[in-house]
Amino acid sequence: MRLHLSPEDAAFRDQLRTFFTTSVPQSIRDAVAAHRELTREQFVEAQQVLNAAGLAVPHWPVEWGGRDWTPLQRHIWREEMQLAGVPEPLAFNTSMIGPVIATFGSQEQKERFLPATANLDIWWCQGFSEPDAGSDLASLRTTAVRDGDDWVVNGQKTWTTLGQHADWIFCLVRTDPTAEKKQRGISLLLFPMDTPGVTLRPIELLDGGFEVNEVFFSDVRVPHELLVGEENRGWDYAKFLLGNERVGIARIGSTKRMLAEAKEHARQITVAGAPLAEDPYLRARIAELENELLALELTALRVVANSADGKPHPASSVLKLRGSELQQAATELLVDVAGPLSVASFAADGSDVPEWAQVATPSYLNYRKVSIYGGSNEVQRTIIAGSILGL
Amino acid sequence: MEFSYDDEQNGLREAVRGLLERAYGDSEQRRSVVATEPGFDEKTWSRLAEMGVLGLPFAEADGGMGAGPVEVSVVAEEIGRVLAPEPFVEAVVLAGGLVADLGTDAQRTEVLGGLAEGVLVPTFAHAEIGTRWEPVARSVTATRDGDGWTLTGVKEPVPNGARADVLVVSAVTEGATRLFLVPGDAAGLTRTGHRNHDGTRSARVEFADTPAQLLGEDTGDRTATIEKAQARARVAYGHEALGAMETALTTTAEYLKARKQFGVPLSRFQALTFRAADMYVALELARSTVMWATLVVDADGDVVAAADRARLQVSRAGRHIGKEAIQLHGGIGVTAEYSVGHYTSRLTALDHLLGDGDWALSRLAASVDAHPTVDPLA
Ligand SMILES: Cc1cc2nc3c(=O)[nH]c(=O)nc-3n(C[C@H](O)[C@H](O)[C@H](O)COP(=O)(O)OP(=O)(O)OC[C@H]3O[C@@H](n4cnc5c(N)ncnc54)[C@H](O)[C@@H]3O)c2cc1C
Numbered sequence: 001m002r003l004h005l006s007p008e009d010a011a012f013r014d015q016l017r018t019f020f021t022t023s024v025p026q027s028i029r030d031a032v033a034a035h036r037e038l039t040r041e042q043f044v045e046a047q048q049v050l051n052a053a054g055l056a057v058p059h060w061p062v063e064w065g066g067r068d069w070t071p072l073q074r075h076i077w078r079e080e081m082q083l084a085g086v087p088e089p090l091a092f093n094t095s096m097i098g099p100v101i102a103t104f105g106s107q108e109q110k111e112r113f114l115p116a117t118a119n120l121d122i123w124w125c126q127g128f129s130e131p132d133a134g135s136d137l138a139s140l141r142t143t144a145v146r147d148g149d150d151w152v153v154n155g156q157k158t159w160t161t162l163g164q165h166a167d168w169i170f171c172l173v174r175t176d177p178t179a180e181k182k183q184r185g186i187s188l189l190l191f192p193m194d195t196p197g198v199t200l201r202p203i204e205l206l207d208g209g210f211e212v213n214e215v216f217f218s219d220v221r222v223p224h225e226l227l228v229g230e231e232n233r234g235w236d237y238a239k240f241l242l243g244n245e246r247v248g249i250a251r252i253g254s255t256k257r258m259l260a261e262a263k264e265h266a267r268q269i270t271v272a273g274a275p276l277a278e279d280p281y282l283r284a285r286i287a288e289l290e291n292e293l294l295a296l297e298l299t300a301l302r303v304v305a306n307s308a309d310g311k312p313h314p315a316s317s318v319l320k321l322r323g324s325e326l327q328q329a330a331t332e333l334l335v336d337v338a339g340p341l342s343v344a345s346f347a348a349d350g351s352d353v354p355e356w357a358q359v360a361t362p363s364y365l366n367y368r369k370v371s372i373y374g375g376s377n378e379v380q381r382t383i384i385a386g387s388i389l390g391l
Numbered sequence: 392m393e394f395s396y397d398d399e400q401n402g403l404r405e406a407v408r409g410l411l412e413r414a415y416g417d418s419e420q421r422r423s424v425v426a427t428e429p430g431f432d433e434k435t436w437s438r439l440a441e442m443g444v445l446g447l448p449f450a451e452a453d454g455g456m457g458a459g460p461v462e463v464s465v466v467a468e469e470i471g472r473v474l475a476p477e478p479f480v481e482a483v484v485l486a487g488g489l490v491a492d493l494g495t496d497a498q499r500t501e502v503l504g505g506l507a508e509g510v511l512v513p514t515f516a517h518a519e520i521g522t523r524w525e526p527v528a529r530s531v532t533a534t535r536d537g538d539g540w541t542l543t544g545v546k547e548p549v550p551n552g553a554r555a556d557v558l559v560v561s562a563v564t565e566g567a568t569r570l571f572l573v574p575g576d577a578a579g580l581t582r583t584g585h586r587n588h589d590g591t592r593s594a595r596v597e598f599a600d601t602p603a604q605l606l607g608e609d610t611g612d613r614t615a616t617i618e619k620a621q622a623r624a625r626v627a628y629g630h631e632a633l634g635a636m637e638t639a640l641t642t643t644a645e646y647l648k649a650r651k652q653f654g655v656p657l658s659r660f661q662a663l664t665f666r667a668a669d670m671y672v673a674l675e676l677a678r679s680t681v682m683w684a685t686l687v688v689d690a691d692g693d694v695v696a697a698a699d700r701a702r703l704q705v706s707r708a709g710r711h712i713g714k715e716a717i718q719l720h721g722g723i724g725v726t727a728e729y730s731v732g733h734y735t736s737r738l739t740a741l742d743h744l745l746g747d748g749d750w751a752l753s754r755l756a757a758s759v760d761a762h763p764t765v766d767p768l769a
Contacts, residue, residue, distance in 0.1 A: 001393055001394055001395065001396065001400075001461050001682070001685070001686055001689070002392060002393035002686065003392065003683075003686035003687060003689065003690045003692070004392065004690070004768060005392060005768055010768075072392075083764075256764040256765075257764075259764065260763040260764050263759060263760065263763070264763075267760075277759075277760060280753075280756065283756035283757070283759050284752050284753065284756040286756070286759045287703075287752055287755035287756040287758075287759050288703070288752055288755075290755070290759065290764075290765045291680075291700050291703050291704060291752075291755065291765075292676070292704075293765065294680060294683075294700060294765050294767055295676035295677065295679050295680045295704050296676060296679075297767060298679035298680055298682070298683045298767055299675055299676055299678075299679040301392050301394070301679075301767075302394045302678075302679050302682070305392060305393055305394050305395070306394065306395065315675040315679075318671075318672050318675050318676065321672060322672060322676065378665070380668075381664070381665045381668035381669070382661075382664075382665075382668075384668035384671050384672070385658075385661075385664035385665065385667055385668040386664075388668075388671060389640075389644040389664070389667050389668065389671060390644065390648065391644060391647055391648065391658040391664040391667060
């Protein structure tokens with residue numbers, strides 16, 4: 001057992017810290033820190049800066065831009081990005097479809113898609129969930145029927161995050177409705193969002209933002225070569241992809257930043273003549289959250305330190321569950337620190353309500369999502385109870 | 392950062408586990424041991440000594456093994472796993488630790504040598520009624536008496552106070568807290584022992600002009616030394632609690648699979664499996680924090696702060712796991728014949744021995760402004 005990072009890993013961390021805080025435009029990092037909605041251009045610019053430096057897809061095969069880092073180095077990379085307020089490379093591209101294509105795609109698909117996916121020249125969205133297929137994803141009903149060299153897709157997807165920015169969608173479709181197990185008759189298709197027959201309808205979320213959409217397919221023709229891997233094996237690819245989705249979802253660096261922010265703001269607010277930061281209850285609440293976050297960070301380090309041999313550590317399922325709870329607790333803390341100002345969330349121009357206080361409640365409401373998507377917390381508990389405790 | 396144990400540490404774990412399994416693998420054995428004085432098994436104590444466990448952290452020159460806090464943690468966890476009542480943390484980490492920190496050559500040879508050999512059980516007589524978890528003495532006073540000292544006052548509760556062969560006693564003199572050694576058979580010493588809810592023993596120890604030897608040579612204030620020794624013991628108790636929590640959880644999971652109600656095993660009820668999953672989450676987060684705190688002790692970093700962090704996490708987890716373990720067992724959970732309630736009892740005792748979660752939290756709360764973020768790698 002050893003307490004500190006090895007000198008090489010410490011140097012690695014310093015190097016990344018410097019890069020992230022100097023090479024990614026300050027205006028973009030400020031927008032992240034302020035919880036402002038980023039524009040498509042800001043996402044693309046940030047990812048291209050990272051990609052040019054070899055920092056967008058370090059976990060991919062080396063052939064396609066990967067860096068052959070240790071799990072610990074990847075962890076450091078992700079945490080340092082979050083601490084510095086650097087928008088992470090688009091997960092749909094870099095954590096989800098990229099690794100799937102790199103692992104299961106044809107050579108032609110790899111060449112066509114991987115460089116563009118790493119550089120965010122193609123923006124992907126994820127077409128998995130449907131109105132009647134949420135946690136029970138395998139019950140999805142969107143169909144693809146073979147017609148000559150094409151697949152003809154009909155049905156509906158929902159919750160498609162940032163689909164309005166997307167160039168392409170990776171989509172789970174039912175290709176064998178007669179399969180005995182519902183998991184068996186599913187395939188993974190790729191197609192452009194501007195293919196005839198695709199329509200997108202934005203869904204407004206609680207915070208007033210439009211980050212998710214419904215997507216409808218009506219006789220959408222998709223060439224056969226855009227099927228990933230084998231027909232009817234889509235569920236395996238989806239499981240592989242969702243496993244990747246959970247990596248890094250604890251977002252510890254980002255929660256740390258929010259707690260630091262809350263402390264900073266609490267120093268500027270006066271309650272009964274003394275700074276709010278001196279209120280014993282608030283201090284205790286912060287200290288408890290800091291400790292929970294420390295425990296989570298150390299657990300993440302244990303997980304990455306012990307997954308070097310390829311097998312995931314059983315405690316990794318703790319990360320999504322607890323990580324989402326702590327992200328939510330930090331946003332709640334910011335609302336409470338803002339207090340009466342938190343009500344004025346859409347204050348008019350010229351208002352003296354500071355920006356952080358204006359966004360506090362909308363982001364608290366928005367963050368309700370983190371315990372729902374990517375495998376809801378109930379689904380994580382099912383995994384722990386079933387595969388770890390054997391219940 | 393590295394969280395894995397090396398081969399030697401794993402070997403130590405196997406050896407200690409084997410020994411303790413033989414002694415307490417069946418919870419009835421523990422029940423009968425804690426039902427009789429001195430509340431632990433002298434034979435098991437001797438076997439731990441033979442294995443080198445009781446001298447683990449002490450210098451070889453003092454009769455010890457020259458190992459570190461990681462090895463200590465391995466043993467403490469095994470103790471907790473079967474609720475072995477042997478006072479490992481109390482004698483080795485706390486009382487022994489103070490003697491190792493301050494003792495003269497002769498005192499270290501006698502106390503640590505005797506402890507390592509298993510022939511001398513020391514304890515730290517520190518707590519006083521009306522104070523809680525402070526590193527200072529208030530009501531027991533020390534007076535110079537020629538070349539020596541005498542102590543007057545009451546210490547209570549003192550772990551294994553009636554059985555201990557030597558007491559490390561904190562006392563106040565000239566406005567400072569100092570430490571003294573008092574043999575169990577000293578004149579003017581009255582010890583009244585009793586059984587605690589978790590089967591361990593405590594005592595009221597009264598000093599009436601009791602002759603005492605200053606621990607160490609100089610007469611500085613020992614508050615900082617006590618605070619640090621308590622912090623190391625807090626971390627070791629954290630490992631004891633991890634062992635206990637792990638057993639409480641696995642026992643509960645097994646029970647959910649075995650127990651049938653409404654025609655199906657309890658494990659078919661998601662309301663119950665989810666609660667077991669949350670117990671696992673609490674255990675793993677506590678484990679991470681306690682392991683980290685041990686590494687901080689090993690590196691001689693900010694031991695007191697790290698111990699507070701570990702204490703808070705373990706306190707919350709221990710209460711949660713202990714209470715849920717009983718609830719998920721139903722009625723059998725509250726019986727003395729069945730083991731799981733005893734785990735909860737011990738976890739509750741561990742929580743209150745050297746400072747509980749709220750106490751640690753209020754200390755941590757005092758320092759939130761001192762750092763923007765908490766960095767375990769700093
Ligand atoms: C902001 C946001 C963005 C998203 N982005 C995308 C995206 O880009 N692409 C995409 O494909 N999907 C996306 N999703 C969909 C997301 O994966 C689903 O919302 C999620 O799988 C849950 O499904 P559901 O909403 O239908 O809830 P349901 O499955 O209906 O669940 C409702 C509640 O019941 C609980 N529950 C369900 N089954 C069980 C059970 N067996 N035991 C215990 N509790 C259970 C759930 O945890 C939840 O609390 C997004 C969702 C949100 C909110």
